[in-house]
Amino acid sequence: MAANGGIADDVGFLLSRASGVVARSVNKALAPLGLRVRSYSVLLFACEWTPGITQRQLASVMGLDPSQIVALVDDLEQRDLVTRMPDPADRRNKLITATDEGYQLRDEALRRVEDAHASHFEHLSPAQLDDLRRMLHQIVFADE
Amino acid sequence: MAANGGIADDVGFLLSRASGVVARSVNKALAPLGLRVRSYSVLLFACEWTPGITQRQLASVMGLDPSQIVALVDDLEQRDLVTRMPDPADRRNKLITATDEGYQLRDEALRRVEDAHASHFEHLSPAQLDDLRRMLHQIVFADE
DNA sequence: TATTGTTATACTCTATAACTATA
């Protein structure tokens, strides 16, 4: 599975290295906006889901424990980028929705992340990036 | 509902998710051996490099700061899995080399990691895994 | 002066368990 050329060619090792390189770069690009890669992802999910995404759904889709979502949403909520609205149908759920400010910050964040990504993905064609996306998706959801 | 082509299909996001899924699984597989994915990588590099790898080289190849290598090597050294030998040619360098015990533990670790990987990569052909390796390598070393 | 390894510190991320409120 690994080890044609040893640990340096191990897919798990390369995944970790590539993820680290990109995340570091994205964190730097987002720092002026007061975002990190995690809070950025939460903001985008809040923008994309209508009429909002529950914290449980966020935890599931981000691969995190629900307890880790709390602080991320707290931060965005305190900055008026998202709101926590109790779901009328089930008051245990809290629907996370982006505010107008949230959408505006997302637009700026998307531009910065796209620039950061460009330097890392420039040697890959759009078709290759599609293949890459598909394969990563299969690794993440291998058991479904 | 989620938008398609949104953050869930972002290559950086998928890299982070896939890396997390695999690392979690590998950490669990290595736990009985007292290894984690980081110390496992150090052990493998120590096994593969002749006549040893310096801590600076380890930091470079693993994408870490040299200060982070110290504790990793300390741990392996205290368990007699690797040795720190001053390089006669330049006594600032310390060559990290695996002991016989280190090589033995590596063999067992390799088996466990291969099993852990199998469940995540089973839907990908050997050719696809080669493509994946190549693309990840290009992302990591895009600026070289 | 420059480089290798080291220590120290602060912050972020990860993993678990236990609690509350709603159902």
Added chain:
DNA sequence: TATAGTTATAGAGTATAACAATA
């Protein structure tokens, strides 16, 4: 009782700065 969110805590990972030994 079961589920969603929350709090708390300990451990692992990340990022910098400064220092001693060696070149």
